[in-house]
Amino acid sequence: MQRVELTEDLSFSRIIHGLWRLSEWNMTNEEVLELIEECLKAGITTFDHADIYGNYTCEKMFGDALALKPELREQMELVTKCGIKLVSDNRPDHRVKSYDTSKEHILASVNQSLTNFQTDYIDVLLIHRPDPYMNPAEVAEAFTQLKNEGKVRHFGVSNFKRSQYKMLQSYLDFPLVTNQIELSAYQLENFEDGTLDLCQEERIAPMAWSPLAGGEIFKSEDEKTIKLRSKLEEIAIEVGAQGIDEVLYAWVLSHPAHIMPIVGSGKMSRIESAIRALNLTLSRDQWFDILQVAMEREIA
Numbered sequence: 001m002q003r004v005e006l007t008e009d010l011s012f013s014r015i016i017h018g019l020w021r022l023s024e025w026n027m028t029n030e031e032v033l034e035l036i037e038e039c040l041k042a043g044i045t046t047f048d049h050a051d052i053y054g055n056y057t058c059e060k061m062f063g064d065a066l067a068l069k070p071e072l073r074e075q076m077e078l079v080t081k082c083g084i085k086l087v088s089d090n091r092p093d094h095r096v097k098s099y100d101t102s103k104e105h106i107l108a109s110v111n112q113s114l115t116n117f118q119t120d121y122i123d124v125l126l127i128h129r130p131d132p133y134m135n136p137a138e139v140a141e142a143f144t145q146l147k148n149e150g151k152v153r154h155f156g157v158s159n160f161k162r163s164q165y166k167m168l169q170s171y172l173d174f175p176l177v178t179n180q181i182e183l184s185a186y187q188l189e190n191f192e193d194g195t196l197d198l199c200q201e202e203r204i205a206p207m208a209w210s211p212l213a214g215g216e217i218f219k220s221e222d223e224k225t226i227k228l229r230s231k232l233e234e235i236a237i238e239v240g241a242q243g244i245d246e247v248l249y250a251w252v253l254s255h256p257a258h259i260m261p262i263v264g265s266g267k268m269s270r271i272e273s274a275i276r277a278l279n280l281t282l283s284r285d286q287w288f289d290i291l292q293v294a295m296e297r298e299i300a
Contacts, residue, residue, distance in 0.1 A: 001043025002278055004205045004258050006177040010123065010154055012046040012077055014253070015274045016207060018264035019047060022061050023054030025266035032065035038268050040075055042275055048180075048207065048262050050081035050128055051109050056090040059116035067118050078117060079207075081128035081158055081180075082109035099131035106142035110151055121151055126158045126180055127168070140171040147174070156180070158207075162198045169202075179206050183259060185228065185251050185294050186213030200257050211252050211261035211274075212245055224296055231293045239280050242273070249277035251290055 002014035017039050022032070036047075049059050059080065066072060083101045085094045113122060125146070127139065146152040155172075157165060158180035169176055179199055181190045187210065190196050199206045212218075217225055217232075232244035241247050252259050263274045282290075292298055 001045075001275070004260055006124075006205060007154060007175075010077070010177065012205075012207075012260055013044045014260055014278060015044050015271070016046040016048050016079075016260050016262045017044050017271065018209070018262040019049050019058050019062055020053050020264050021266070022058040027266065029061075029065045029068060032061060033068050035266060035268065036062075036065060036072060036076075037069075039271065040072065042268075042272070044263075044271070044275075045075060046077040046079065046260075048079045049113075050084075050126075051113055052081075052084050052086050052128070055086070055088050059113055063117040063119070070118070073119055077123040078119065079124045079126065080113050080117075080122055081126040082106055082113070083128040083131060099129055099133065101127055101131040101134045101139050103138040103142040103145075106139065107145065110146055114151060121153060123152075124154045124156055124177060125152045126156045126178070127160075128158050130157075130160050130164045134168075136168050136171040139168060140173075143172065156204075158209075160195075162194050165198060165202075175202075176204065178204055178260075180209055180262075181206055182210050183208035183252055183261075184211050184213045184217075185232075185248055185290050186217050186225075188291075188294060196255075196257055205258040205260055208252055208259050208261045209264075211263075212248050217244070217248070224294075227296075228290070228293050231290055235282070235286050235290065238286065239282065241280055242276065245270070245273045246277045246280060247282075247290075249274045250280040250282050251287060253277055254282045254287060 003011045004014055005011045083099055085098050085100050087094050087097055143155050154177045156176045156178040160179055181195055183190055232247045236244050236247045249261055252261050263271050265271055
């Protein structure tokens with residue numbers, strides 16, 4: 001498994017396992033543990049979470065499974081996010097869906113995540129969404145306190161645009177280590193608006209959520225998707241891929257920004273598709289062929 005160095009003391013597996021839908025997989029603790037172990041055996045050591053996943057349940061489900069074999073904790077990197085507040089029976093004090101990046105909320109969220117995971121540290125904490133009411137000085141205070149207390153090793157953001165990233169970074173005495181953004185051949189916004197450019201400028205490797213476009217590319221019947229699916233099938237034959245999912249992963253992986261795709265499946269067979277994509281080589285012509293079909297026009 002390839003690894004991406006984020007700092008001198010932190011690296012991620014190039015393929016990241018995402019636990020967004022863990023609560024939907026109907027797994028026992030033993031089955032979750034088995035999946036964790038299979039990922040680790042395959043070289044996937046980085047696991048992506050958020051406090052809100054599964055209506056605030058997925059972190060604890062993962063932690064309960066990990067508690068069956070706690071020595072595995074030292075073999076992995078745990079990433080989680082905070083900053084979104086959902087209206088939920090599990091959080092009865094939340095009156096309205098909102099963002100909360102106050103120092104108080106960040107500290108409380110991390111303490112709850114540590115309890116959920118049954119661990120004493122998180123490898124990387126991300127602010128889940130840009131908060132229009134953000135006080136960056138408070139975020140910096142929370143990050144600094146958590147770092148000094150040893151509760152969080154490193155920090156990053158998720159879904160931040162260029163100005164938002166720059167603004168928060170300006171308040172910190174240490175670098176943000178990643179930006180988790182939506183990237184796929186189906187969703188090009190972050191390729192086009194400078195967000196990926198910033199990652200390269202700052203020398204940070206981005207995490208990519210929905211690298212398969214949330215499965216939309218497999219089921220949508222609009223004209224663009226049909227043409228893109230056809231192109232992916234054509235290139236899958238050319239490069240010897242077993243399916244278009246491998247080509248989609250390879251398209252993201254081949255970009256020089258060292259993008260780390262998040263695979264959000266509970267089936268090892270689907271996770272293995274992403275791993276196989278590491279061995280696929282797309283030519284520049286093939287990469288642009290896919291891009292231009294996705295753009296629905298030739299490049300300028």
